[in-house]
Amino acid sequence: MNILMFVSQLNTGGTEKYIHSVSRYLISKGFRIGVVTMGGPLLNSFKKAGITVHLLSPKKESLVERISLLSLIISKGRYGLLHAHDSMSFRYAAILHRQYKIPLIATVHGTYHKQSALLATSKVAKHLIAVSPNLSNWLVRHMKISSNKILMIPNGIDTLTFNSISNKKKWRKALTLPLSAQILVYAGRFSSDKLPIAKKVILASEIVAKNNLNFVAVLFGPGSSVTRSKLVELAAKANRRLGRRAIYIRPPLSDIQHAYYAADVIVGTGRVALEAMACARPVIATGVAGYCGVVEPKNINEIIRVHFGDHGAIVSITVKKLSEDVNSILSRPRRARLLGEFGAKTVKDRFSIQKVGSQLIQAYMK
Incomplete structure (x- = not known):
């Protein structure tokens, strides 16, 4: 056919x-x-x-x-x-x-x-x-x-393209990111409907970075020059307050899995969340409809139902809650590893x- x-x-x-x-x-x-x-x-x-x-x-x-x-x-x-x-x-x-x-x-x-x-x-x-x-x-x-x-x-999700075996430091070097940092990656459109999410990711990342000098956040996404400039300005102000460059705004990657491989935690919705899970990374789900939080066994069916925050949500997204969830993952490496393994198995079994x-x-x- x-x-x-x-x-x-x-x-x-x-x-x-x-x-x-x-x-x-x-x-x-x-x-x-x-x-x-x-x-x-x-x-x-x-x-x-x-x-x-x-x-x-x-x-x-x-x-x-x-x-x-x-x-x-x-x-x-x-x-x-x-x-x-x-x-x-x-x-x-x-x-x-x-x-x-x-x-x-x-x-x-x-x-x-x-x-x-x-x-x-x-x-x-x-x-x-x-x-x-x-x-x-x-x-x-x-x-x-x-x-x-x-x-x-x-x-x-093609689990050969999005997999859990790639070397983290290799892709940090390729993307010119700090090799030993704890890295959050956000991937999504820098469009008017998703701009508020990206802004909250920046502000939550600033809170995390205040108490974690080893923390870096990188936001990847396509968008107009107007929306991108707003995010660049917001990130620059946060970096000035922090006294260091902790938040980066990057163009979209056609091979976005390379960014996932470099990350310790990923914030995203819809397909981004599924791709990141396939790469065995812990995921915090939030989309245009609202916030779902850390993707884990107890909430996975509800989060799938609402497409990781794009077609419904559990609560409204707040900077405070997002920063708390990021810290909860970064401060508990074993939990992060188990969440990653759970995510990869979920995608393999269901997606x-x-x-x-x-x-x-x-x-x-x-």
Whole structure:
């Protein structure tokens, strides 16, 4: 089967990495995968994985022109199934489905999609895939979409790419980070919806660093120059108050696992949390919906349900609580190691790309 994925940009976000992982798995199972996109930082990674990339011009074109070009791509590539992943893709794929009666599946990655596009797609799609139980409930209760149309298939993690055996000092040296420090890594978009999280990470890190001269925090993420400059300024002020450089703001990494390997504790949500767990690092989960705290056996099912803070939360995020949880991990090395081992086993048992990919193939074949 030839499958055409739709996504606006190939940025270093969770959606794009989800597409990359499942596409590689599908190719290993004999599928041919194409992606329609306007490009982005992960373009070469997609090409190297054997994924056919169909580049659209970022210039504004009329809807008729864009649909005509997409029709040609589908015809030449002999694509037999469309799989859309964001608001713009939902719109285009729904139109193409109506014209050519090609089966359509859409993955809903969050509550941020344009509701008009999501509803239009839900009417014609064979299935809507939700990546968390809470998101499935949201589609039913808020969007009034029939539960019969919704499949819950989580993010899949390639545990060969994200693993627990890499050398910590090797990657600290590669990333020019202190070799002997206790390092917190935060990974996430520096966008308006997640900016408050990054700010709280900086302020919590300042509290930790006051009493721990060996502590360093590094924030990695894509974002506009405006949001990035706000974080850089906030970090600079915190560093001046501390009298040392303890907080770093870094650009996104296409191979973000290298940052996880360098870390002692990771703060993140959604796919970031799962990737970090696969690398056997203790994780503190917080997202746009709120705070979940340290990921551990007693709360793992609840945290999975809310997608590590992006699709629901346990409490509101506070600087005080975040700093306390960071300290609780860094001050107890044995607990940190056990949390890392638990996280790696959880991902292997419940979120491996093999398990998730097989569920996706079943959805395609239904």
